[in-house]
Amino acid sequence: MMNVLLVRPKSLNIIANVDVINLEPLDLEYLYTVALEEKVPCEIFDALFDHRKLENVLSAFRPDIVVIGGYITQEALMLDYAGRVKKYNPSVQVIVGGVHAQVNYERFFIDAIDVIIHSCSLEPFRRLLRLGIPFQGQESKLAEIDGICFKKENHWIVNRRLPINPDDLPIPDRSHFNRHKHLYRYLRYSPCAIVKTAFSCPYQCSFCYCRKINDGKYAARKIELVVAEIEGLECENVHIVDDTFLLDRERVKRFIALLKEKNIRKNYVFYSRADFIVENSDLIRELRDIGTEGIIVGLEAINDQALNSYKKQSSEDVNEKCVRILQECNIDCLALFIIDIAAVKEDFARLHHWIKRMKLKYASVSIFTPIPGTALFDEYKDRLITAQMQHWDFLHLVLEPTNMSRKAFYLEYYKLFLRLTILGKRSGVYDFVDMEYIRKTAKRFFANLMQAVSRQ
DSSP: OOOEEEEEOOOOOHHHHTTSEEOOOHHHHHHHHHHHHTTOOEEEEETTTOOSOHHHHHHHHOOSEEEEEOOGGGHHHHHHHHHHHHHHOTTSEEEEESHHHHHOGGGGOSTTOOEEEOOSOSHHHHHHHHHOSOOTTOHHHHTTOTTEEEEETTEEEEOOOOOOOGGGOOOOOOHHHHHHGGGOEETTBOSEEEEOOEESOSSOOTTOSGGGGGGGOOEEOOHHHHHHHHHTOSOSEEEEOOSOSBOOHHHHHHHHHHHHHTTOOOEEEEEEOHHHHHHTHHHHHHHHHTTEEEEEEEEEOSSHHHHHHTTOOOOHHHHHHHHHHHHHTTOEEEEEEEEOTTOOHHHHHHHHHHHHHTTOSEEEEEEOOOOTTSHHHHHHGGGBSOOOGGGTTTTSOSBOOSSSOHHHHHHHHHHHHHHHHHHHHHTTTTTTSOHHHHHHHHHHHHHHHHHHHHHO
16 A cells, blocks of 8 residues: 655745635645545645645655645745655655646656656546556556656656546545635635636637646536536635636536526636626626626736737727726626836836726736746747746746836836735725735835845
């Protein structure tokens, strides 16, 4: 009998440290479900909240396999954890996965890692459990498992990709979430469960990493399966984390109909494009009637030139209409924006003025960041000013600003951050957090950035 430990590293992002967005480890819960089905003892170690040392967890559970997942900003921690596992016991098999490893698997070609899963599918993990340990000496069988990379004679072998069929996904075992649900939230929605109903995205926004997932093939679960999962959730708040949940009008109509038919009443938050909201305002009203409270919208920019440069296939007029429709329906518009590296001081002020004029309660502004694995990254890779992946949190400059110094750019960004925080506070949307703590944390974060820039 072998034991499996599933690990999510802590986050180095300022947002995680102010207790505003902390999502349940759904990827690990899916793997946990597979392990249960295969009758393999398994535990989840979520270092986001569990502050034990990794070595203490290893000593207590004595795993034979450790699976480490994470996002791009956790890359350094994932590599560090892998090394620490091998230092603790070289015979423990280390598997790495998650959305960052799926697209950028070559960044994990190190001796401390035995297998990399580069597929959204759960099948590679299931087959690895059935294969048994150690993986070394079973290279011929590893070569038959699609969706993985493995080492053979100190060389990495990359097996062919394995697209996912979302209908094959089990309803995840949420015993971990149910024990710790008070820890997981999305803004004011707490506790909050997350649900995944589709993979990748059919749109071609140049900055977007999500469309690269699942080898760029958009795939959606049958809405009946989605509703069945939601019905069984022991939580009133549900965050659907698809890059774009509002995509297929008929699928959305079926979603609404099934929730009404089964009399399922919960509070929903999900992502949508602005143009879908404008073109389907009747559906937005129906979504409000079944419990939709917030829609996250990537507005990205406030002028057509910038939107066109991002291949957003939208417009400033559409963005304004989108915000108005959501306000008329009494649905929170959780607006996402990008500030470009070509910005000048006035651009920060104009964005603040637009957000204030539109009476947006929630507005988040990211610094333009080309993500490894996208065409945009290939375009800008020779202009990068840092190689530290923890800086890919959309709060750091990874490219040199073209019209301002780094220090001036960060100063304007920090001022915008504070202004938007104050707008949100006045609207009553941040009553659940300690605003003084946020101010102190943000001040310290940006002060450290200024010092780092001054030393360069």
